[in-house]
Amino acid sequence: MTIKINKIANITELKNEFSENGIVRVFNFLEQQSLDTLKVSIETKINFDNAFYLNGQNQEVSDADIRALPATTQKQLYQDIHRMASNGAGFLYGRHKIDQTSLEEVYTLLQQLNTEDTLKILREITNFSDLKYADGQVTRYRRGDFLTRHLDNIPGETRRIAYVLGFTENWHPDWGGLLQFFEKDGTPMRSWSPALNSLTLFDVDKVHSVTSVAQFAAKNRYSVTGWFRA
Amino acid sequence: MKLSFNKTGNKAKIRQDYLNNGYVKLEHALTNETARFIHEKISNQKQWNLVFKNKGLHQDSNSADVEAWDEENKKNLTKLVHKQAENAFQYFYETIPIYDIYYDKLMPGHFFNDIVKFLNSEPTLNYFREILDAPEINFLDAQITRFKAGHFLNCHNDDVHGKNRVAAFVINLTKDWSVDWGGALHILSNKSEIEKSFSPTFNEINIFKVPVDHLVGYVSPFATGQRLSITGWLRSGQNPKNL
Numbered sequence: 077m078t079i080k081i082n083k084i085a086n087i088t089e090l091k092n093e094f095s096e097n098g099i100v101r102v103f104n105f106l107e108q109q110s111l112d113t114l115k116v117s118i119e120t121k122i123n124f125d126n127a128f129y130l131n132g133q134n135q136e137v138s139d140a141d142i143r144a145l146p147a148t149t150q151k152q153l154y155q156d157i158h159r160m161a162s163n164g165a166g167f168l169y170g171r172h173k174i175d176q177t178s179l180e181e182v183y184t185l186l187q188q189l190n191t192e193d194t195l196k197i198l199r200e201i202t203n204f205s206d207l208k209y210a211d212g213q214v215t216r217y218r219r220g221d222f223l224t225r226h227l228d229n230i231p232g233e234t235r236r237i238a239y240v241l242g243f244t245e246n247w248h249p250d251w252g253g254l255l256q257f258f259e260k261d262g263t264p265m266r267s268w269s270p271a272l273n274s275l276t277l278f279d280v281d282k283v284h285s286v287t288s289v290a291q292f293a294a295k296n297r298y299s300v301t302g303w304f305r306a
Numbered sequence: 307m308k309l310s311f312n313k314t315g316n317k318a319k320i321r322q323d324y325l326n327n328g329y330v331k332l333e334h335a336l337t338n339e340t341a342r343f344i345h346e347k348i349s350n351q352k353q354w355n356l357v358f359k360n361k362g363l364h365q366d367s368n369s370a371d372v373e374a375w376d377e378e379n380k381k382n383l384t385k386l387v388h389k390q391a392e393n394a395f396q397y398f399y400e401t402i403p404i405y406d407i408y409y410d411k412l413m414p415g416h417f418f419n420d421i422v423k424f425l426n427s428e429p430t431l432n433y434f435r436e437i438l439d440a441p442e443i444n445f446l447d448a449q450i451t452r453f454k455a456g457h458f459l460n461c462h463n464d465d466v467h468g469k470n471r472v473a474a475f476v477i478n479l480t481k482d483w484s485v486d487w488g489g490a491l492h493i494l495s496n497k498s499e500i501e502k503s504f505s506p507t508f509n510e511i512n513i514f515k516v517p518v519d520h521l522v523g524y525v526s527p528f529a530t531g532q533r534l535s536i537t538g539w540l541r542s543g544q545n546p547k548n549l
Contacts, residue, residue: 161528163484220527249492249494249500249523250460250521251524252488254523263505264503264505267492267500268499268500269499269500287526288488288525288526290391290458294393
């Protein structure tokens with residue numbers, strides 16, 4: 077299966093924007109047919125695990141396993157996750173780690189992000205000459221899902237640039253799910269509403285969050301995210 | 307207690323920012339005593355109106371009454387509100403209509419009246435006229451608002467025919483808010499992208515030109531604080547309640 081990335085025309089512009097802000101968006105990233113294929117696959121074919129932070133550690137539980145819990149246990153689980161979140165720690169969203177066992181089109185996308193051509197452009201835009209490879213996961217934010225403020229710059233890891241490739245069409249900012257960036261003191265810097273086929277790139281030193289998806293959001297928020305690493 | 311503004315900011319710069327961007331933030335807007343005094347009074351209020359739309363019509367409910375409902379009824383109300391947020395303008399938050407309270411003489415002697423009198427005084431209006439370069443401002447209306455977990459005010463542009471709204475203002479009186487709780491004021495560009503976000507703060511005023519699309523982001527279900535503000539519009543023309 078072929079997955080194609082569009083030729084990026086405005087590299088100088090993107091490079092300037094990234095150098096100024098440490099954040100930039102590349103619109104119209106995938107070629108149309110590739111986008112259509114992936115969008116349908118992500119919306120309908122992927123089994124997500126629910127990732128959340130509880131009892132001091134990151135956990136992952138499948139939709140089916142959560143459904144199998146007694147209602148009171150489910151309620152307690154979400155209450156516990158929310159209690160952590162109210163104090164500024166934690167997240168809740170669906171994820172699927174991309175590897176050879178993933179759907180072919182999804183794994184091919186990750187391979188396309190890892191071609192020398194793509195990496196070369198990414199190095200040029202971000203000025204990180206040591207970018208070597210990208211990892212990836214598909215994420216799903218449903219009503220009530222969120223990711224509190226954090227940095228992606230984990231000591232001991234070689235993450236340089238975080239990326240978010242949007243697969244949700246016609247999202248409305250009323251629905252939350254905004255990728256929000258902050259100054260170190262918590263002042264909002266900018267907020268981006270999910271945009272289909274846009275590749276957001278940002279320096280792992282940027283404080284960011286995904287705002288809670290409203291209980292009236294008309295759809296799920298899907299994206300492929302990960303890090304370009306040294 | 308005499309309510310007053312600080313007016314310490316650089317007026318020329320404030321005006322320039324407002325004219326360039328269509329919005330501006332006034333830091334340390336009120337004197338510390340004023341901000342503290344109003345905050346203390348507001349945060350102790352028991353009576354609020356819970357507002358939302360049903361079938362396109364604005365609804366006011368007594369928030370304390372709704373709070374006393376059983377879980378089933380509360381859930382049904384939330385469901386109704388959310389259902390109608392999917393494809394129409396919707397909101398869900400609490401207010402105290404202090405402009406109406408003052409001009410309709412609903413609560414004589416209450417401190418709410420002092421806030422409206424203070425905001426509608428000539429020195430206050432002159433200050434806004436000057437920093438916004440808008441001599442046409444003639445009066446303002448105001449309400450106190452409170453957003454808690456699950457509340458929101460979806461995208462709208464404030465442009466209501468005949469209201470003569472020059473600019474909207476939000477006097478932030480929120481203490482101990484975590485930005486992870488949402489409830490930010492998001493101002494949209496004409497391409498429907500978020501141009502600027504303001505998290506709830508204490509003693510800052512956000513002002514933006516009308517009309518512009520904006521929204522108050524959904525407050526996370528795990529928010530434990532309350533987002534308090536006095537909000538309203540700087541208007542030209544005759545004050546219809548003060549003829």
